Amino acid sequence: KDGRACAKEALANGADVVVAVGGDGTVRTVASAMSGTGHAMGIIPIGTGNLFARNMGIPIDDIDAALTVATSHGSRHVDVGRLSLLDDPKADHGHAFLIIAGVGFDAAMIDDTDPQLKKNISWLAYFVGGVKNLFTPKYRGDMTITSTDGSMHTRHGVAFRTFMAGNCGQIPVFSLMPNASYDDGILDFEIIDTSGGIFGWANLFGDVVHQTITGKPGSNPLSTNSTMDQIQGVSAEITLEKPVLAQVDGDMLGRTRHLRFTVDREALCVRVPEVAPDMSATGIIPPIRD
Template sequence: MGARANDRVTDAAAERPRAAVIFNPTKRGVNELRVAVERAEDVQGFAPSLWIETAADDPGKGMALEALEAGVDLVIAAGGDGTVRSVAATLRGSGVRLGIVPLGTGNLFARNLGIPVNDPFDAVVLALSGVDRAVDVLVAEATRPDGSDETHVSLVMSGVGIDATMISTTNAELKRRVGWLAYVDAGLRAIPVSKPFRVVHRLDGGHAHRSRVASVLIANLGYLPGNLELIPDAELDDGHLDVVRLQPRNLLGWLLIWRKVAWENRVLAKSALGRQLIDLTGGNRRREVVYSRGRSVELTIEGEAQEFEIDGEVFGVVTAVRFSVDPAALIVRVAR
């Protein structure tokens, strides 16, 4: 009788779903994360999770492959946007669901999905019990000055130009203390010394267009920290990527860009009266911020190679980048 009871317990445990938790051991809150996962497992009927640490030379790709080989039902990425992006690169197209527990600075992907960024337990419960949402993944093929090519994925936003310079010069200690506000400090230092460059861009294999820009951003979503709305119409699951060209001519141009993302897009564009005010003040005719949308875009930089970033992580300099969208390639756990 005792043996049969033990067999039933073992069978029941084997039938429970199991998650793998991929975590960055350098992030604060790891001990709290373990407690939160154990509590949520009991509540949601999950078997004990498989715990896998990221490494300095691998923020998640290899760990996600280990999780897939273990046959887990869910992979939880616990870390910042870099950890989430690396895990997603492996899970892309696999059909295995991704849960997110934000432990980073910006946590832009999590914020845009409505995932709690200040409560690890709530984020873990959401990962175990939320609903599935299929979202797009952007694929970036970058060309280096030596002619070599690299392929990366992006979930949030990538950029060539001043945004990458800003990220590369962000003070690490300040970022640790004040979070995403450290980027504001870096931006204020980068703008006065920034130099515009010329880029040729081709959307969906169409005609080539040449622009003089401070930055070109390729986005999967539109919201930024600080209540900023860079791209009002961007959606994570629309099967398209959004391209933003920043073209300020002077300091006034940068102030107009700030007005656009902090006031016009966020507030005025939400109402008919606000949209009329934008039109009356020339907002629809200005060219400091230019939007376009498609399924792919090719960027070729004329002159000196420019710095390149993906989801807030610097990736060196490039001479060309081609982006394409992989629609509904990643399944993420979100709120019901």
């Protein structure tokens, strides 16, 4: 059984709190079932990255402390992103994500990451998977993004390396989406493209470093061979020329040509420390909600 099935079974048996023990993949599948139920979800982070737990201020290296938080502390309501594969006739629900979902290079990078290497060097293993896909052809498709006011913005024939939707934009060391907030009811969409071979990828790395330092989204003004278009909205629908790999919080979903990103605002109740650590410099931890 996956986390979603286990959480549904626990709720059916009368559980008040369901605790996800694992990494970001386990957390997101449990969250898929907990979303909208009003019941709290606790997290015992024992995965590789534990990105969502880090964003929530949950203890990473102390299982007892994390369990105490899960069973007796305060809570925060957060958004849950959903990625629906519209060309999958068997799909009966949107795949939940709490951090980042995407199609293209990011999914191919994750798919080509060696699990054993990931165990040995943690998230750095993704760079090895990334190198394998630096020179793959670009992807192309039509995109429609819906803004918070209901207006729809369509682009046809967009060429890109990767398209991502972020609920949290912070990853280890870097900030992919500085404006992303997990409780604003908005997804941050990022369209990344490069040209000029390895020079373009080097430019893109500089873009990421630039926005990590400045805290502002977008490319470095000096970049000439890379673009990072960032747009906020409540949903996005993409129709691609060819099937492309998709991922949610590092879990592979296979290939798709037609997909939709949506967000359920503050649909998930997460147990968090009552006294949050001082992370004011990062802007990650907002005030606790009872």
